[in-house]
Amino acid sequence: MTTPDHPHANSPDRPRNFLEEIIEQDNAAKAWGTWPDGRPRVHTRFPPEPNGYLHIGHAKSICLNFGLAKKYGGKFNLRFDDTNPVKEEREYIEAIKRDVKWLGADWEGPHGGGLFHASDCFEHMYAFAEELVKKGKAYVCQLSADEVSKRRGTPQIPATSPHRDRPTDESLRLLREMRDGKHPNGSMTLRAKIDLASPNFNLRDPVMYRILHEEHPHAGATWCIYPMYDWAHGFEDSLEGITHSICTLEFEDHRPLYHWFIDSVNEGRTADGSGPWGKRIHHPRQIEFAKFRPTYTILSKRNLLKMVEDKVVSGWDDPRMPTIAGLRRRGYTPEAIRALMEDVGVTKVESFIDLGRMENAVRDHLNKVAPRAMCVLRPLKVVIENWPAGHVEHLDFVVNPEEQARGGSGGTRKVPFSGTLYIEQEDFMEVPAKKFFRLAPGQEVRLRWAYFIKCVGVDKDAAGNVTQVRCTYDPATRGGDAPLGEGGLPTRKVKGTLHWVSAAHAIPFTARLFDRLFTAEHPGERTGNHMDDLNPNSLEVVQGWADPALKDARPGDKFQFERLGYFCVDPDSTPSSLVFNRTVTLKDAWAKVAKE
């Protein structure tokens, strides 16, 4: 290879995105020190607020943060950013842990740095707050939220607060009274003394603590003042030794604040701890990236919560929901989600991801791993007229042809065949359309792994609907292969291969067929209300007939129903009443042809 003009050109292991570039530069400079084994330190975290379920957008952050820790031999923390007890609940904490672990971001594994709660360092943070008051960098303000808002100013006009120059002794006394519960909610706040005229409104003396007489899901009743995000977050990162604090774009404006708080605490502190304020604290680096936003989807937790509360969906884990729990129930796999995130990459460009790419990602993975089965969703009865009455044969069925194609065995099992079958309604046309090479009067097709059959007649009800199709089979095609003629070549070809079940052996099952929750690419864009774009037909339930081998399928098991799609056993399923969710259909070239 020729010498590249820049260090990473054409190199196969060059950084794959701007985050990796930053990390590799930092690593080269040993900017964050080293682990005991001498490797440069990389420590990331995923810091959800437990105020709802995690969704596909969070999955990007999880994959990113854990992936970086793994790639660079670092650590990954799961941290609950639980600074607002008003919105947070235990249920969410448990759900988040389940989802993060399911995605493979194991905070307890070889790349795990552990599980943390912001609330576990409230005491420490409070000490920092008193320190800032003593340093003259924070004050207690008795303006109401409303008044603060009114005095916020404009880009040209500075904000004001009458309490800004309150003596530090008095602020300290009031802060302690706040902590001791001597004041009601909203009566006062601790504010950072930064710059009331800053064009960045985040710097106009932001609130550090507010009074909230509220039980905390993790800390219990110990506190009645709670830190705001900006004040808390940097210290959570600092105390955990995070090197790269990765967050989304809307926090870019907050980065100066992130630095201000840590710098202010560090002011007067020294590397060795000598001096009045002690040792300097760790100062991580905040980096922002663009969110993952799929089309035809909403992701705001507030709106997702509302759909749950309004019973528009069955719950946070409704298979139509973009939540991780919903995707899991739908039949998505962690591998598929990780591959998807790898595929879309990381940048600072705000973009939309075609929902189809999510579907492709699952198809791709499930195609490789899902065992096949033949099931009929909308049955049409087929009677084989020349089949010996009462006769049953057990034919070989390849469980995973993909594995076979890759050189594996694929595995086989037996599937029962008899004289009365069900096929898919859409696989028969009395008057066949152009290029329709499935079953039609006089037309021959293959029943997969079984026999060639030819349609010889149709029975109808009084209304003229087809009730059953009469066929004959060719005994010489047993197994599904045409008999060989001269030179070992097949004597004839059939274009169509249909899936089928034996009516007497098939087991009934319920299939839930999902469509996107919203009909608009950007829900709410038209009217301002995403509910106006709700898809009224996002769930269809059908009763079908399943391959008898599926009788022992357990919740979470995944299959490809051949020619139909990928299906996953729902938790509602029982041995006596099977319920399958359709994860995604197979690509359907015929559907395109048929539309013309």
Add this chain to the structure above:
RNA sequence: UGGGGUAUGGUGUAACGGUAGCACGAGUGACUCUGACUCACUUAGUCUAGGUUCAAAUCCUAGUACCCCAACCA
């Protein structure tokens, strides 16, 4: 109006002054006991206008468009 960001085929992404590449989609064809998978080919792009340079997606200047920010949310 102030501050902070971002602009490359339909979509997502690469390029770090030197051949605009990859993936997905779409189209065509091959293969096929899943109209799936796989394979081949095709398609189509640097926000605009100037400038610097032998050479600009990349550097400079001026515009334009879009996103975020005036919670005691995160």
